[in-house]
Amino acid sequence: MPIPQDAGSSALKRGLLRDDVYTRLRDAIVDGTFAPGEQLRDGELADWLGVSRTPVREAILRLGAAGLVTTAPGRSTTVAELEVKAIRDAQSVVAAMHRLAVELAVAQLTPDDLASMRAANRRFATAMKSGDAEAALAADDDFHAVPVRAAGNTAIETVLDQFSPVVRRLERLRFATLPGRASVALHTRLIDLCAEGDTEAAADVSHETWQSLQPLLDTLT
Structure with missing residues (x-):
């Protein structure tokens, strides 16, 4: 599904820790907001959460380590399939x-x-x-x-x-x-x-x- 269009209500307060960005993205994958195989673009995610791209990219690295996303060199990140x-x-x-x-x-x-x-x-x-x-x-x-x-x-x-x-x-x-x-x-x-x-x-x-x-x-x- 596309990035939810509710940036105003879901924007994170400035200064929150990187863990908050990771938690929001992790939960969106677990609850099916982002479906298996769906592409995740850091710019869109940053706009959705109301943060810069840096914490989003850091969160994506953690999500990859947890097996929730896959990222190929030179390609966008996708939500991992249920393997x-x-x-x-x-x-x-x-x-x-x-x-x-x-x-x-x-x-x-x-x-x-x-x-x-x-x-x-x-x-x-x-x-x-x-x-x-x-x-x-x-x-x-x-x-x-x-x-x-x-x-x-x-x-x-x-x-x-x-x-x-x-x-x-x-x-x-x-x-x-x-x-x-x-x-x-x-x-x-x-x-x-x-x-x-x-x-x-x-x-x-x-x-x-x-x-x-x-x-x-x-x-x-």
């Missing part, structure tokens, strides 16, 4: 990092943390019931962010920041389908195990949650 191998690679890394995060977090989780996970799962269930994939993704992000924060491991956070967007593109498809609703039960089980202090079982369920993408991946082969 099965790239998604499988990212999924295995993301699943392992979330498993490790839960292993580290179980002993650190507070009653407030568990309450936050329950609230996020309720929002997730509501979004799934209404077929709102965007709200489901947001609630799922909030849910898994709790143990990641509690783990307090910046290396895990850095790796997830790089590879999670690749997986999220596929998850938008899953959360629009019935099989994605199984995640509600897995979330509930994970919360219960964390509350019981069962680190190993909780880590196993966390890994299972992220491995549940496998059937959808198989449909892309």
